[in-house]
Amino acid sequence: MGILEDKANARLFYRYFSRVYDTINPYIWDDRMRNQALEWFDADRDDRVLDVGAGTGFATEGLLNHVDEVYALDQSRGQFEQAFTKFGKRGKVRFHMGDAERLPFKDDSFDKLWSSGSIEYWPNPVAALREFRRVVKPGGTVLVVGPDYPKLRVFQTLADAIMLFYDAEEAEEMFTEAGFEETRHFIQQRHRGAPRAITTVATVPEEAESSDTDAGSAVESGSAEPVDR
Amino acid sequence: MKESLLDIVCCPLDKHDLDLEVTEREAGEDGEITAGTLTCTDCGETYPIEDGIPNLLPPDMRE
Numbered sequence: 250m251g252i253l254e255d256k257a258n259a260r261l262f263y264r265y266f267s268r269v270y271d272t273i274n275p276y277i278w279d280d281r282m283r284n285q286a287l288e289w290f291d292a293d294r295d296d297r298v299l300d301v302g303a304g305t306g307f308a309t310e311g312l313l314n315h316v317d318e319v320y321a322l323d324q325s326r327g328q329f330e331q332a333f334t335k336f337g338k339r340g341k342v343r344f345h346m347g348d349a350e351r352l353p354f355k356d357d358s359f360d361k362l363w364s365s366g367s368i369e370y371w372p373n374p375v376a377a378l379r380e381f382r383r384v385v386k387p388g389g390t391v392l393v394v395g396p397d398y399p400k401l402r403v404f405q406t407l408a409d410a411i412m413l414f415y416d417a418e419e420a421e422e423m424f425t426e427a428g429f430e431e432t433r434h435f436i437q438q439r440h441r442g443a444p445r446a447i448t449t450v451a452t453v454p455e456e457a458e459s460s461d462t463d464a465g466s467a468v469e470s471g472s473a474e475p476v477d478r
Numbered sequence: 479m480k481e482s483l484l485d486i487v488c489c490p491l492d493k494h495d496l497d498l499e500v501t502e503r504e505a506g507e508d509g510e511i512t513a514g515t516l517t518c519t520d521c522g523e524t525y526p527i528e529d530g531i532p533n534l535l536p537p538d539m540r541e
Contacts, residue, residue: 297486324535339510339530343479346533351490353525353534358486
């Protein structure tokens, strides 16, 4: 987190970034990785799903293979322009402009929430994760894809300067601080040496924070092994 | 936007309900609202609906 802590800078950055985003993004997180994450997400057709930081619509497109309708939210209209050409302005994708850290939705509005390639730009990720917990029904799934912290020092310096990167341990810390109790973290990588993505699948607890009730049964793991912490 | 969105949408600042004022609506039953304003029933902050898309960004994040 560096220059993007300033939200005005973040918006300016997005406006230029959105033009090349769909070109760059598949190299880091491709169709195959997205489809794997969609399996973990495990949405039903009639689930009400919110896609936070939907942007140009790469993940939204995959979500539509599983659900009938997607609620898309982004802070940047520029990012949406490409999504409009894919889905139209008023169809299966419902567009909303809004801030991930201050969501314009009531408590328990959604069955599931998806956010990929967005967390690295949020000034306060924990605030956003708390909002995710609030708007998703108890027992619902929150899935967040972000960039795993790079291993090479030269990339670490770059990472620290421009955006948030985190490893499984840090992901666990963020989700716990935001009030989640059941989480699984998966590392996804296109090929050896490629930038790694970290995908967290979390379940919204049955009761709001400081609950001392049993969080529920253990979750079965996906086809990839959850990472050790 | 569809009028039914009011069931789940709220003020991003204080999470209170929003009142809808329609300026323009597509023809037909349950026609999409293409222009209008959403106003917080508590703090009074207004959020525009432009080209059918509600802009629910907090005021400090708008262009």
